[in-house]
Amino acid sequence: MKKILLLLLAMFMMSGCGNSAQEKSPVETEKALAAPSTADKKILVVYFSRTGEEYGLGNITKGNTAIVADIIAQKVGADIFEIKAATPYPDNYDACLELAKKELESNARPAVVGNVDNFAQYDTIFIGYPIWYAALPRVILTFIESNDFNGKTIIPFCTHAGSGLTGTERELKEACPNSKVLNGLAIIGKTAQNDSAAVQKDVDAWLKTLGY
């Protein structure tokens, strides 16, 4: 009987029970369950981009922001979703300028088509857009207000003709007060269209600062 008890005690100690350093306290176990590893986190790249006549570029068939969005999604292994206006923006540059100005002045929310499948599954959302009048195109706000961004990490990127991100990071913070908005990336539209190597380099350097 004594031998059996000793054997059971030895097995108990070998199994790592008792005071093993590897054992997790209930609090640690709870924490581990609440905070999935980076590998479990799903990433989404959403973007809005326009084709047609573009300033200094002529007629483009793939938008500048779309090009950058593809590169980011491929590098971070994200799903990708294009925000499309229900009424597409004019191909004509001047007509687009006029419409976008009206939308900005009236703080419009132009309708968008389609929805992200199971938006809740994503922890991190890269949001890409062209700078329009030093601001976010209003369709970006339509998208944001149609989805629950609470608790998500937002990473902005834009293409532009010289103004950089301007106040768009702040606009995103205001639109998503319960999200964490990280430092964004700004790429000149012409570079996106004509110099893939330069974009790759900029994207790599930026992603590195974000811990990717």
Ligand SMILES: Cc1cc2nc3c(=O)[nH]c(=O)nc-3n(C[C@H](O)[C@H](O)[C@H](O)COP(=O)(O)O)c2cc1C
């Ligand atoms: C309506 C409109 C407004 C724009 N306003 C600005 C601006 O304020 N600052 C800037 O640098 N570029 C501005 N641009 C240029 C675009 O931001 C730039 O060409 C961008 O790369 C276009 O991206 P996309 O091809 O993805 O639509 C504007 C373009 C349009 C059509």
